[in-house]
Amino acid sequence: MTKFDEATQAIRVDETTYDVCLDPGYSIGGPLNGGYLMATLLRAVADASPHPHPVSTSAQFLKAALPGPARVVLEPLKTGRTTTVTRATLVRDGDACLDTLVTTAALDGAPAAWSATPAVAMPPVEECVALPDPRPESGMTLSERMELRYDPPTVGWFTGAPTGRPESRAYFRLAEPQDPDPFVLALAVDALPPVAFSAGARGWSPTVELTWHLRALPAPGWLTLIGSGRLIRDGWFDEDVEVWDAAGNLVAQSRQLARLGRGDAT
Amino acid sequence: MTKFDEATQAIRVDETTYDVCLDPGYSIGGPLNGGYLMATLLRAVADASPHPHPVSTSAQFLKAALPGPARVVLEPLKTGRTTTVTRATLVRDGDACLDTLVTTAALDGAPAAWSATPAVAMPPVEECVALPDPRPESGMTLSERMELRYDPPTVGWFTGAPTGRPESRAYFRLAEPQDPDPFVLALAVDALPPVAFSAGARGWSPTVELTWHLRALPAPGWLTLIGSGRLIRDGWFDEDVEVWDAAGNLVAQSRQLARLGRGDAT
Numbered sequence: 238m239t240k241f242d243e244a245t246q247a248i249r250v251d252e253t254t255y256d257v258c259l260d261p262g263y264s265i266g267g268p269l270n271g272g273y274l275m276a277t278l279l280r281a282v283a284d285a286s287p288h289p290h291p292v293s294t295s296a297q298f299l300k301a302a303l304p305g306p307a308r309v310v311l312e313p314l315k316t317g318r319t320t321t322v323t324r325a326t327l328v329r330d331g332d333a334c335l336d337t338l339v340t341t342a343a344l345d346g347a348p349a350a351w352s353a354t355p356a357v358a359m360p361p362v363e364e365c366v367a368l369p370d371p372r373p374e375s376g377m378t379l380s381e382r383m384e385l386r387y388d389p390p391t392v393g394w395f396t397g398a399p400t401g402r403p404e405s406r407a408y409f410r411l412a413e414p415q416d417p418d419p420f421v422l423a424l425a426v427d428a429l430p431p432v433a434f435s436a437g438a439r440g441w442s443p444t445v446e447l448t449w450h451l452r453a454l455p456a457p458g459w460l461t462l463i464g465s466g467r468l469i470r471d472g473w474f475d476e477d478v479e480v481w482d483a484a485g486n487l488v489a490q491s492r493q494l495a496r497l498g499r500g501d502a503t
Numbered sequence: 504m505t506k507f508d509e510a511t512q513a514i515r516v517d518e519t520t521y522d523v524c525l526d527p528g529y530s531i532g533g534p535l536n537g538g539y540l541m542a543t544l545l546r547a548v549a550d551a552s553p554h555p556h557p558v559s560t561s562a563q564f565l566k567a568a569l570p571g572p573a574r575v576v577l578e579p580l581k582t583g584r585t586t587t588v589t590r591a592t593l594v595r596d597g598d599a600c601l602d603t604l605v606t607t608a609a610l611d612g613a614p615a616a617w618s619a620t621p622a623v624a625m626p627p628v629e630e631c632v633a634l635p636d637p638r639p640e641s642g643m644t645l646s647e648r649m650e651l652r653y654d655p656p657t658v659g660w661f662t663g664a665p666t667g668r669p670e671s672r673a674y675f676r677l678a679e680p681q682d683p684d685p686f687v688l689a690l691a692v693d694a695l696p697p698v699a700f701s702a703g704a705r706g707w708s709p710t711v712e713l714t715w716h717l718r719a720l721p722a723p724g725w726l727t728l729i730g731s732g733r734l735i736r737d738g739w740f741d742e743d744v745e746v747w748d749a750a751g752n753l754v755a756q757s758r759q760l761a762r763l764g765r766g767d768a769t
Contacts, residue, residue, distance in 0.1 A: 292739065293712040293760050295561035297588050297604045299581045314602055315565045319762070320711060322563050324590075324602065336580055336590070336604060338563045340711055340760075344737050351668065351702050351735040402617065436617050445586060445606055446559040448714040450741060450760045452734050467745070468718050468753045469617040471610050473558065475716060475756060479733070487734045490741060492758055494559050494606075494716045496585070 239415045240382070241424075245273070247281035253311045255281035259329065261304035266376040268301035271444050272427030273379070274335050276420040278327050281309035283419075286321040288341035291419055295338045295448040302327065302334040314338075344454055355463055355481055362386050362408045362459060368395060383428060384410050391464075394434040403432035403466030403474060408459045417455040417482065425460055425480050426491035432466040432476045433497060440498020442474075449478075449491030458483025472497050505681045506648065507690075511539070513547035519577045521547035525595065527570035532642040534567035537710050538693030539645070540601050542686040544593050547575035549685075552587040554607040557685055561604045561714040568593065568600040580604075610720055621729055621747055628652050628674045628725060634661060649694060650676050657730075660700040669698035669732030669740060674725045683721040683748065691726055691746050692757035698732040698742045699763060706764020708740075715744075715757035724749025738763050 244260035257280075263273035279291045307329035315322040320342045327335040359365070365386035371377035388406035393399055409425050410417070417425070426449045431442040461481040466474050474497060480489035510526035523546075529539035545557045573595035581588040586608045593601040625631070631652035637643035654672035659665055675691050676683070683691070692715045697708040727747040732740050740763060746755035 293563075295563075295604060295712065295714055297559075297561075297580065297606065299588060314563070314599065322565060322602070333580065336588070338561060338602060338604060338712070340563065347737045349734060349736040351732075353733040446561065446604070446714070446716075448561055448712070448758070450712075450758075452736060452739070452741070466617075467619040467756060468615060470615040470718060471613045473718070475718075490733060490758070492714070492716075492756070 240413050241411055241415060241421065245277040245280050245420055247277060247284060247309055249284060252285070255284070255309040257307050257309060259302060259304045259307050262378050262382055264304065264376055264378045267303070269304065270379050270427060271298055271447065272424040274302055274327055275427070276423040278309050278325050278335060278337060279339065279420060279423055281311065282323050282325045282339045283341060285311055286323065286341040287316065288321045288343050290342055290344050290451055291339055292342045292344065292451050293340040294423070297336045297446055298444050299336055300332050300334045302329050305329065344451070346454065349486070352487055355461070355479065356465070357406065357463060359388055359406060359461055365389065365408055366392065368392060382412050383424070384412055385428065391435055399437050400435045401437070403436045403469060403476070405429040405432045405435060405464035407462050409462050410459050416457040417460055419451050422451060422455060422480055422489045425462060426478050426489055429462055429464045429478060431495065432464045433469060433474045436469055438497050442495045442498045444493050444495045447491060447493035449489055451489055453486050453488045455482040455488040456484035456486065469497065506679050507677055507681060507687065511543040511546050511686055513543060513550060513575055515550060518551065521575040523573050523575060525568060525570045525573050528644050528648055530570065530642055530644045533569070535570065536645050536693060537564055537713060538690040540568055540593055542689035544575050544591050544601060544603060545605065545686060545689055547577065548589050548591045548605045549607060551577055552589065552607040553582065554587050554609050556608055556610050556717055557605055558608045558610065558717050559606040560689070561712070563602045563712055564710050565602055566598050566600045568595050571595065610717070612720065615752070618753060621727070621745065622731070623672065623729060625654055625672060625727055631655065631674055632658065634658060648678050649690070650678055651694065657701055665703050666701045667703070669702045669735060669742070671695040671698045671701060671730035673728050675728050676725050682723040683726055685717050688717060688721060688746055688755045691728060692744050692755055695728055695730045695744060697761065698730045699735060699740045702735055704763050708761045708764045710759045710761045713757060713759035715755055717755055719752050719754045721748040721754040722750035722752065735763065
C-alpha cells in the first residue's frame with residue numbers, strides 16, 4: 238500500500254459511517270489540503286456505492302480540517318441502474334469540515350466520441366521547473382508528497398513577475414511512484430497554487446466551492462494540469478483545472494469558486 | 504409581480520420549510536426545466552439567509568419534477584460574516600427531486616479586477632434566429648416563457664446540419680418584460696438546447712449535476728449565453744455556459760454533467 242492509499246483509507250463502521258485518519262503529511266501549513274480531504278471522503282463513498290467511480294463531486298468547504306481521527310457520514314440519496322447519488326460529510330471533532338454531493342457510476346473505457354484539445358500547449362517536462370522547497374516552519378508538508386513541474390511563466394509571480402492573468406500549469410505526479418487513479422485525481426484538481434497569483438493576488442485563498450468531474454480513468458505517467466480563471470471580482474475568483482493524462486486524454490475537469498487573499502494586488 | 508416571480512414564489516412555513524407551487528408553464532414536455540426548479544429553490548434559500556445573493560449553487564437532479572405543490576427543505580450548514588452555506592432539497596410528493604448545496608453572500612457591485620472576454624463573438628441579435636414554436640402536443644410550455652435568438656450555426660442541427668462540435672449560443676430574455684436578476688440567471692444557465700446536439704447527438708439528455716456561480720448582478724437587457732463542451736465520452740458530456748449581460752459583464756458561469764440521449768449519433 239502506498240503512503241497516499243494509506244493516508245486516504247476509509248474503514249467501514251456501518252452502512253453510513255466510515256472512520257478515517259487525516260494525515261499530517263497533506264498539510265498546507267496547518268489545515269489540510271482540500272483535494273486530500275476529497276480523496277479520503279471519496280474512498281468511503283466509492284466503497285459504499287454499487288458503482289465504482291466518483292464521476293461528479295460537488296464540495297463545499299465549511300471549515301479547515303486539522304490532522305487526526307475523523308468520520309465520513311453518508312446519506313444515500315438515489316440508486317439507479319446507471320448512477321448512485323450520495324451526500325457525504327467529513328466530520329472532525331463534531332464539526333462538518335466538508336459537505337459534498339457525489340454521483341458514482343461505472344466508466345467503461347470507451348474512446349472519446351468527441352474531445353477538445355488542451356487550450357495551451359505545455360513545454361516538455363524537462364523545460365518545466367519546480368518551486369523551491371517550502372521552509373520547514375511553514376508546515377507545508379503537502380509539497381513533499383507530490384511533484385509539480387511548472388510551465389515557467391505561470392510561476393513568474395514567485396519571483397515578482399506575474400503574467401497578469403489568472404493561470405497556473407504544471408505536470409503532476411505523486412512523489413512515491415503510484416499510477417494515477419480517481420482518488421489521485423481528487424488531489425490533482427486542487428494541487429496548483431491559486432490561479433489568482435498569476436494575476437497579482439497574494440495570500441491564503443480559501444476555496445468556497447469546488448466541483449469536479451471524472452471523465453475517464455487515467456493512464457500511467459505524468460498528469461498535466463491546465464489551470465485558468467475567467468473573472469476576478471468583488472473578492473471572488475474562479476479557477477478551472479483540466480487534467481490530461483499521459484496518453485492525451487481529458488480525465489478530469491474542475492472548477493472552484495474561491496475568495497481572494499487579503500492584501501492582494503488586484 | 505411578473506409571471507416568473509409568481510411561478511418561483513416560496514412561502515415560508517417555518518425556519519427550514521418553504522411551500523412552493525411548481526408551475527406547468529416551465530415544462531419541457533412533462534417534467535419541469537431544471538433551471539426553473541433551481542430558481543424556485545433559490546428563492547427559499549435567499550429568503551432564509553442573512554446574505555442576499557446565491558453566489559454558488561451545486562445541484563444534483565435526482566428525479567424529474569412534475570407541476571404542483573412542493574416543498575423546499577433547508578438545512579443550515581454554516582453562517583459566517585461573508586457567507587452562509589445551506590443544503591436545500593426540493594421535495595414533491597414525498598420524493599427529493601433536486602438536492603443542492605448553496606452558498607449565499609453579498610455582491611457589492613465592485614468593478615471587475617480582471618475579466619476574460621467571451622470565447623466567441625456573437626452576431627448582432629437581429630442576425631440571430633428563433634427556433635420554430637414546438638408542437639402543442641409536445642408539452643414544451645417553457646418556450647413560451649422565454650425568448651431565445653440563436654447564433655445560426657449552433658442550431659444547424661435542427662435542420663440536419665450540426666457544426667460537429669458541442670456548442671450552443673443565444674441571446675436570452677424572459678418573454679414577459681423583466682430585468683434579469685439572480686433567479687432569472689438560474690433559469691438562463693439551463694435554457695439552451697444541449698450542446699451535444701451540435702455534435703450530432705439527439706434525444707433527451709438528462710442533467711445529472713449542474714453547478715453555477717453568480718459572479719455579478721446583471722444589467723437590464725438581453726443576456727448572452729455562450730455554451731460549449733469539452734468531451735463526449737462513455738455516454739457522458741459536459742456543458743459549460745457563460746452568461747454575459749448587456750453591459751458586457753460575465754454575470755454567471757455554469758457547468759453541467761449530463762447523459763447522452765439514447766439513439767444519438769456520436
